[in-house]
Amino acid sequence: MGQMSGVLAPIQGFATKVSVASAINTEITTTTATNIITYNNGAQIQGLIAWLTLDVITAATTVTASITWTNPNTGQQTYTWENAASISVGTRVELPVSILVSANSTVTITITAGTANQVFATAGLDKMV
Numbered sequence: 001m002g003q004m005s006g007v008l009a010p011i012q013g014f015a016t017k018v019s020v021a022s023a024i025n026t027e028i029t030t031t032t033a034t035n036i037i038t039y040n041n042g043a044q045i046q047g048l049i050a051w052l053t054l055d056v057i058t059a060a061t062t063v064t065a066s067i068t069w070t071n072p073n074t075g076q077q078t079y080t081w082e083n084a085a086s087i088s089v090g091t092r093v094e095l096p097v098s099i100l101v102s103a104n105s106t107v108t109i110t111i112t113a114g115t116a117n118q119v120f121a122t123a124g125l126d127k128m129v
Contacts, residue, residue: 050124062114
């Protein structure tokens with residue numbers, strides 16, 4: 001048997017995920033909308049997977065979390081993970097969202113907290129290659 005190098009090679013026929021943007025443990029320090037990721041897409045249309053985790057500390061607070069992008073077929077889009085939702089203390093893992101992004105456009109993940117300094121957000125945009 002061959003030796004294991006600790007690096008896994010992609011399995012033929014399966015896609016590999018590559019991160020194109022991320023925000024790790026970003027504290028939401030205000031009660032106005034905060035863009036935690038702003039990603040400028042390149043010259044080609046591409047599919048991305050967006051993911052988000054919210055940590056609420058000390059006391060429950062109201063949170064709005066959304067992503068906006070431009071789809072090449074349907075134009076400007078917004079998906080809202082949470083809409084002025086009261087979130088208890090703890091970690092909330094949101095479902096990933098698959099989006100198709102127009103060439104030369106921007107993808108933005110935005111968080112609004114009802115109480116400053118109570119929410120930490122971790123998010124990312126991944127593409128499949």
